[in-house]
Amino acid sequence: xxxxxxxxxxxxxxxxxxxxxxxxxxxxxxxxxxxxxxxxxxxxxxxxxxxxxxxxxxxxxxxxxxxxxxxxxxxxxxxxxxxxxxxxxxxxxxxxxxxxxxxxxxxxxxxxxxxxxxxxxxxxxxxxxxxxxxxxxxxxxxxxxxxxxxxxxxxxxxxxxxxxxxxxxxxxxxxxxxxxxxxxxxxxxxxxxxxxxxxxxxxxxxxxxxxxxxxxxxxxxxxxxxxxxxxxxxxxxxxxxxxxxxxxxxxxxxxxxxxxxxxxxxxxxxxxxxxxxxxxxxxxxxxxxxxxxxxxxxxxxxxxxxxxxxxxxxxxxxxxxxxxxxxxxxxxxxxxxxxxxxxxxxxxxxxxxxxxxxxxxxxxxxxxxxxxxxxxxxxxxxx
Amino acid sequence: xxxxxxxxxxxxxxxxxxxxxxxxxxxxxxxxxxxxxxxxxxxxxxxxxxxxxxxxxxxxxxxxxxxxxxxxxxxxxxxxxxxxxxxxxxxxxxxxxxxxxxxxxxxxxxxxxxxxxxxxxxxxxxxxxxxxxxxxxxxxxxxxxxxxxxxxxxxxxxxxxxxxxxxxxxxxxxxxxxxxxxxxxxxxxxxxxxxxxxxxxxxxxxxxxxxxxxxxxxxxxxxxxxxxxxxxxxxxxxxxxxxxxxxxxxxxxxxxxxxxxxxxxxxxxxxxxxxxxxxxxxxxxxxxxxxxxxxxxxxx
Numbered sequence: 001x002x003x004x005x006x007x008x009x010x011x012x013x014x015x016x017x018x019x020x021x022x023x024x025x026x027x028x029x030x031x032x033x034x035x036x037x038x039x040x041x042x043x044x045x046x047x048x049x050x051x052x053x054x055x056x057x058x059x060x061x062x063x064x065x066x067x068x069x070x071x072x073x074x075x076x077x078x079x080x081x082x083x084x085x086x087x088x089x090x091x092x093x094x095x096x097x098x099x100x101x102x103x104x105x106x107x108x109x110x111x112x113x114x115x116x117x118x119x120x121x122x123x124x125x126x127x128x129x130x131x132x133x134x135x136x137x138x139x140x141x142x143x144x145x146x147x148x149x150x151x152x153x154x155x156x157x158x159x160x161x162x163x164x165x166x167x168x169x170x171x172x173x174x175x176x177x178x179x180x181x182x183x184x185x186x187x188x189x190x191x192x193x194x195x196x197x198x199x200x201x202x203x204x205x206x207x208x209x210x211x212x213x214x215x216x217x218x219x220x221x222x223x224x225x226x227x228x229x230x231x232x233x234x235x236x237x238x239x240x241x242x243x244x245x246x247x248x249x250x251x252x253x254x255x256x257x258x259x260x261x262x263x264x265x266x267x268x269x270x271x272x273x274x275x276x277x278x279x280x281x282x283x284x285x286x287x288x289x290x291x292x293x294x295x296x297x298x299x300x301x302x303x304x305x306x307x308x309x310x311x312x313x314x315x316x317x318x319x320x321x322x323x324x325x326x327x328x329x330x331x332x333x334x335x336x337x338x339x340x341x342x343x344x345x346x347x348x349x350x351x352x353x354x355x356x357x358x359x360x361x362x363x364x365x366x367x368x369x370x371x372x373x374x375x376x377x378x379x380x381x382x383x
Numbered sequence: 384x385x386x387x388x389x390x391x392x393x394x395x396x397x398x399x400x401x402x403x404x405x406x407x408x409x410x411x412x413x414x415x416x417x418x419x420x421x422x423x424x425x426x427x428x429x430x431x432x433x434x435x436x437x438x439x440x441x442x443x444x445x446x447x448x449x450x451x452x453x454x455x456x457x458x459x460x461x462x463x464x465x466x467x468x469x470x471x472x473x474x475x476x477x478x479x480x481x482x483x484x485x486x487x488x489x490x491x492x493x494x495x496x497x498x499x500x501x502x503x504x505x506x507x508x509x510x511x512x513x514x515x516x517x518x519x520x521x522x523x524x525x526x527x528x529x530x531x532x533x534x535x536x537x538x539x540x541x542x543x544x545x546x547x548x549x550x551x552x553x554x555x556x557x558x559x560x561x562x563x564x565x566x567x568x569x570x571x572x573x574x575x576x577x578x579x580x581x582x583x584x585x586x587x588x589x590x591x592x593x594x595x596x597x598x599x600x601x602x603x604x605x606x607x608x609x610x611x612x613x614x615x616x617x618x619x620x621x622x623x624x625x626x627x628x629x630x631x632x633x634x635x636x637x638x639x640x641x642x643x644x645x646x647x648x649x650x651x652x653x654x655x656x657x658x659x660x661x662x663x664x665x666x667x668x669x670x671x672x673x674x675x676x677x678x679x680x681x682x683x
Contacts, residue, residue: 103671276653278609282660307677309662311615311651313608319615321651321662323677337528339675341649341664359664359673361528361547365591368547368580371530371673 021310023273024281037209048074056346057316087120098375134158173206179220190304190326195267217241234258248275266290279312301330318344334364352380422448441491449492456483469511513562523680525552530672537635550575570600597624
């Protein structure tokens with residue numbers, strides 16, 4: 001396995017998950033930087049140049065290198081690609097998770113969250129036709145669900161083809177993330193776990209994307225992840241529509257409906273992404289899910305909220321708050337607020353260090369328990 | 384280049400004397416007198432053409448006259464660049480400086496030098512303006528949640544409790560801020576309520592919706608990270624609050640601990656016009672507990 005990983009880093013290279021907070025740099029649409037129009041996955045050549053010349057600091061570069069030099073060297077193996085039709089990327093992300101840091105019951109865990117190798121074929125003007133392959137490591141869930149077979153930890157994370165009929169309209173087919181809500185990097189966010197659009201919830205399907213001056217959106221029909229057993233696959237559809245407001249902000253709406261043999265899930269949300277200039281931004285999403293369990297005919301309605309605030313004190317450094325609300329059952333009075341300040345540092349392109357503190361507080365009429373604390377330290381490298 | 388220009392201004396022209404502003408003023412007056420004596424016709428003509436926005440032919444004006452204007456311009460810049468305080472653009476000195484810049488621009492004399500000196504002076508005053516602190520008041524309302532430790536004392540021992548409160552905190556802040564930094568003090572009236580529940584395996588004690596009121600005050604410093612004046616900083620809050628939890632029967636007594644809680648925290652603020660949105664995340668210095676808040680406000 002180690003040899004395999006080593007080969008990944010020698011042979012291949014990209015940026016990983018989506019960062020919707022870059023609306024603070026006036027990037028309203030994910031399509032600017034990602035092959036997937038809704039973000040996440042491989043980054044295109046322009047996105048790599050942006051990560052080198054705008055997002056990352058210059059601390060590790062010689063002073064003689066200009067921004068143009070950095071953009072030129074932002075490609076795989078620090079070179080400008082010699083052809084237009086093939087790109088490769090590699091990502092590695094590892095966490096150190098500390099629960100109750102400094103407390104009596106402190107526990108530590110190292111988790112490899114991501115080790116992806118990606119290949120992108122692209123043809124035509126403005127990458128009109130693309131084929132994206134992303135194979136990598138998916139950590140096994142910490143809590144094993146009884147009766148559900150273990151999934152292979154090394155598997156295709158996404159593979160799809162896409163064709164842009166016009167610069168404003170494209171169709172994509174294959175294994176992709178579901179089109180829903182704000183695709184934040186925090187896969188444990190309630191806004192991603194409640195509607196089941198988290199790190200490992202990719203699905204096979206067909207997705208249409210449109211974009212014009214004021215509107216952007218998509219419709220996604222899906223049949224579940226074909227790597228799963230058929231009775232587990234969540235089949236259905238989803239949509240997400242965003243409207244540009246004031247030329248720099250986005251307001252959006254999402255809807256998702258899916259089901260398998262055992263349960264069905266409906267989810268809807270509204271969101272906002274506000275550009276507060278020079279890298280500062282605010283992202284908010286409020287949503288509700290309704291889960292029906294077929295066997296027991298039980299219906300559970302849940303509600304979630306997400307508020308992310310980003311500030312950029314200097315190039316390469318982002319200070320943020322991750323504020324979340326979750327009410328797992330609307331008939332219950334208890335709810336959770338998770339508050340996570342953190343810092344994200346890009347000392348150079350291809351390197352990200354991130355530290356998050358998560359404080360989780362439970363509210364309820366007959367519940368008053370000490371907060372739980374989690375410290376998350378993360379290293380993310382890409383080529 | 385800036386250093387050379389600064390040197391140029393400080394040295395002045397060959398006949399400008401070194402010394403304090405008085406000498407420079409004397410020099411300016413001397414040159415103005417020479418113009419009045421020897422180039423009065425040209426002076427009147429130039430002023431008239433500028434006033435009437437007429438086309439000016441620089442060739443119609445003698446080089447000596449242009450040189451004298453340039454010397455006065457250089458002398459004025461020497462006075463202005465030495466200013467340690469932000470002189471407003473409406474002040475007589477800066478107005479006069481702009482007049483001579485306009486004259487030299489129309490005379491097409493040493494235009495490049497004139498513009499560079501002009502930029503330098505403008506930047507000098509912009510830097511002074513940026514560093515100038517001004518007082519600012521803000522009104523705000525925070526939604527706040529805070530916890531603290533209490534102890535339930537009973538015949539069989541002591542049991543740790545955690546009290547969780549939530550509510551609002553309307554208040555006022557005053558800050559001294561410039562383009563880069565802010566130093567502030569704020570205070571708000573804590574109007575919250577909450578409850579407590581013991582570990583049921585030890586003893587059952589539940590209280591809910593108990594009023595907790597008091598004052599939360601802080602001092603802090605912040606840094607503006609963008610031109611939109613989004614800010615981030617550190618603050619040292621203190622809470623003085625009173626919450627009377629009921630003593631359960633059977634010889635039990637609840638001790639709420641110290642009414643005064645000190646904290647250290649981080650805050651951030653995003654202005655939207657005159658309004659703003661703010662967050663705070665503060666950890667107690669003496670307890671393993673936390674206060675967080677998010678709120679809206681108005682800047683005067």
